[in-house]
Amino acid sequence: MAGNTDELLCEDLPTNPRADMGTVLVAGATGYIGGRLVPELIARGYKVRIMVRAESPVHAERWPEAEMVVADALVKDEVDTALEGIDTAYYLIHSMLIGLHKFEDADTLAARNFRMAAEECNVQRIIYLGGLGDAQTTLSTHLASRAMVAEEFSQGTVPTTILRAAIIIGSGSASYEMINHLVRRIPVFPVPSWAKTKCQPIGLRDVIKSLVGVMELPETAGRTFDIGGTDILTYEDMLKLHSEVLGKKKIFMPSPVSSISFYSYITSLLTPVPAAITWCLMESVTHDVICHEDDIIDLIPFRRISCKEALVLALSREDQDSVATRWSDSYPPDYELAIKLSEIEGPPTYTSSYSLITDKTSEKLFKSITHIGGRNGWFHSTFLWRIRGAIDRLLRGVGTTRGRRSASRLRVNDVVDFWRVEEIRQNEQLLLRAEMKVPGYAWLEFRVDTVSGDKSRLSVNAYYKTKGFWGRTYWYIFLPFHHFIFDNLIKQIERSSR
Numbered sequence: 113m114a115g116n117t118d119e120l121l122c123e124d125l126p127t128n129p130r131a132d133m134g135t136v137l138v139a140g141a142t143g144y145i146g147g148r149l150v151p152e153l154i155a156r157g158y159k160v161r162i163m164v165r166a167e168s169p170v171h172a173e174r175w176p177e178a179e180m181v182v183a184d185a186l187v188k189d190e191v192d193t194a195l196e197g198i199d200t201a202y203y204l205i206h207s208m209l210i211g212l213h214k215f216e217d218a219d220t221l222a223a224r225n226f227r228m229a230a231e232e233c234n235v236q237r238i239i240y241l242g243g244l245g246d247a248q249t250t251l252s253t254h255l256a257s258r259a260m261v262a263e264e265f266s267q268g269t270v271p272t273t274i275l276r277a278a279i280i281i282g283s284g285s286a287s288y289e290m291i292n293h294l295v296r297r298i299p300v301f302p303v304p305s306w307a308k309t310k311c312q313p314i315g316l317r318d319v320i321k322s323l324v325g326v327m328e329l330p331e332t333a334g335r336t337f338d339i340g341g342t343d344i345l346t347y348e349d350m351l352k353l354h355s356e357v358l359g360k361k362k363i364f365m366p367s368p369v370s371s372i373s374f375y376s377y378i379t380s381l382l383t384p385v386p387a388a389i390t391w392c393l394m395e396s397v398t399h400d401v402i403c404h405e406d407d408i409i410d411l412i413p414f415r416r417i418s419c420k421e422a423l424v425l426a427l428s429r430e431d432q433d434s435v436a437t438r439w440s441d442s443y444p445p446d447y448e449l450a451i452k453l454s455e456i457e458g459p460p461t462y463t464s465s466y467s468l469i470t471d472k473t474s475e476k477l478f479k480s481i482t483h484i485g486g487r488n489g490w491f492h493s494t495f496l497w498r499i500r501g502a503i504d505r506l507l508r509g510v511g512t513t514r515g516r517r518s519a520s521r522l523r524v525n526d527v528v529d530f531w532r533v534e535e536i537r538q539n540e541q542l543l544l545r546a547e548m549k550v551p552g553y554a555w556l557e558f559r560v561d562t563v564s565g566d567k568s569r570l571s572v573n574a575y576y577k578t579k580g581f582w583g584r585t586y587w588y589i590f591l592p593f594h595h596f597i598f599d600n601l602i603k604q605i606e607r608s609s610r
C-alpha cells in the first residue's frame with residue numbers, strides 16, 4: 113500500500129558518499145524531514161538505522177534496507193540502545209505537537225538524553241537541523257526550544273553540526289500547506305504589521321542536500337551553518353509570489369488587527385493545519401528569520417533554488433499525487449488517542465455494523481475503500497462529515513480539512529481527514545482510528561470477506577469505547593445518523609467499485 117513516492121534529491125550533490133562511514137542513525141525518521149532523508153542515505157549506500165517510537169510494518173515496507181530500533185528519546189536507556197554502534201546520528205526530533213506548555217521540557221530532556229547517550233556510545237558526530245532566529249531577540253517558544261537543543265549539543269563532547277533553517281518549502285510541509293490553502297481560498301488578504309517581517313525560505317531539496325552534504329564533509333563537524341534559499345522575502349511577498357505561481361489575483365490591504373492568536377486561529381480554520389501547529393509556527397512571525405552567514409555555500413556548492421522554484425516543485429508533486437512525507441505523519445494530538453483497537457481493555461462499549469453481499473471482487477472493493485476521504489469525499493453524505501469536521505475545528509480539534517497525503521495510496525499512520533490509518537490488510541481490512549474530539553475512543557473499520565467463490569461481503573463497523581455519561585450520550589445522539597450514513601456509504605463504495 114505504501115507506494116514508492118521517494119524521489120531522490122541528492123544526485124547533483126558535489127560531495128561523495130563516504131566509504132569509511134559506519135552505521136548512520138536517523139532519529140525522527142517518521143517525521144517530515146527524516147522521512148525524506150532516509151531514502152537518500154540508503155541510495156548513497158549508507159548503512160542506516162532508523163529510530164522510531166512505535167514499531168510499524170510500514171517502516172520495513174518503505175525502507176527494507178534500514179535497520180529499525182524502537183526508542184523514545186525521553187527514556188535514556190532506550191536512547192542508549194538506539195545509539196549503540198552508531199557512527200553519525202541525525203537528530204530530527206521535536207516535541208512541538210504535545211502541547212504548548214509541555215514541549216519545552218520534553219525537548220530539553222530528549223536532547224539531553226541523546227547527547228549523553230551519544231557520548232557514552234562514542235558516536236563520532238551528531239547532525240541537528242534546528243531553526244533560524246536571532247538568539248539576542250526574544251524568540252518564540254518554538255524557536256527558543258530549537259536554540260536550546262542546539263546549545264545542549266554544543267556543550268557536549270560529540271562534535272555536532274548544526275543547520276539552522278527558516279520556513280521549508282516542499283510538498284507536505286506545514287508552512288507550505290498553510291500558505292497554499294490561504295492563497296487558494298482568500299480573495300482579499302488583510303496585511304498586519306508583522307507581514308513585513310523578513311524570512312528566508314528554503315526548498316526541501318536544498319535542506320536534504322545540506323543534511324547529507326555536511327555528513328560527507330568531515331570538516332563541517334563542530335560547526336553551525338545557516339541555510340536558506342536564494343530569496344529574502346516578507347510574509348506578504350510570499351503570499352504574493354504564491355498567488356502569482358497559482359495565477360490568482362488577490363487584493364492586499366493594510367489591517368489594523370495584528371493579533372497573532374487571531375490570525376493563527378483563522379489560519380487553522382481555513383487550512384488543513386491544526387491550531388497547535390499554526391500557533392507554534394506563527395508565534396515567531398514578528399522576528400526576522402534570515403541567514404547571518406553563508407559559509408556552507410562555498411563548502412558544499414550546489415545550485416540553491418529560489419522560493420518560486422520550490423513552490424512550483426511542491427505544487428507539481430501534489431499534482432502528481434506523489435507527496436512522500438507530510439507534516440501530519442507525526443501529528444499526535446494527544447497520545448492517549450493512539451490506543452489501538454487491539455489494545456483496549458475488554459470489548460468496545462458499542463459496535464454498529466452494516467454489510468452487503470456483492471459479486472464485485474475484493475480487489476475492486478478495496479481499491480474504492482482506499483480512496484475514501486480527502487478531496488475524494490466520503491462517497492455519500494460528504495457534507496455531514498464536513499459539518500462534523502467543522503464542529504471539531506471550532507472545538508480546536510483536527511477537523512476534516514487535514515485531508516490525505518495521497519489521494520490514491522494509503523499506508524499505516526496516514527491521516528484521512530479526522531481519522532488515522534491504524535491497520536491495512538490488502539483487499540481485506542482498513543481500520544481507521546478517530547482523532548477528532550470525542551468523549552471516548554472510536555474506530556471505523558472497512559472489511560471485505562469472501563463468502564463463496566464469487567461473492568464478497570463488504571462491511572463497515574463502527575467501534576466506540578467509553579465509560580462516562582457524556583460518552584454514552586454522544587453515542588446515542590449519533591446513532592440515528594449511523595444507519596443513514598453507513599448504509600449509504602457501503603452501497604456507494606460497492607457502486608463505485610468498477
Ligand SMILES: NC(=O)c1ccc[n+]([C@@H]2O[C@H](COP(=O)([O-])OP(=O)(O)OC[C@H]3O[C@@H](n4cnc5c(N)ncnc54)[C@H](OP(=O)(O)O)[C@@H]3O)[C@@H](O)[C@H]2O)c1
Nearest residue numbers: 140142143144145165184185186204205206241242280442
Ligand atoms: N519542517 C519544517 O518546516 C522545519 C523548518 C525548520 C526546521 N525544522 C527542524 O527540522 C527538524 C525536524 O522537523 P520535522 O518537520 O521533520 O518534524 P516532524 O515532522 O514533526 O517530526 C518530528 C519527529 O520527532 C519524533 N519524535 C518526537 N518526540 C520524540 C521522542 N520523544 N522520541 C523519539 N522521537 C520523537 C517524531 O516521532 P513520532 O512519529 O513518533 O511522533 C517525528 O519522527 C526539527 O528540529 C525542526 O525544528 C523543520
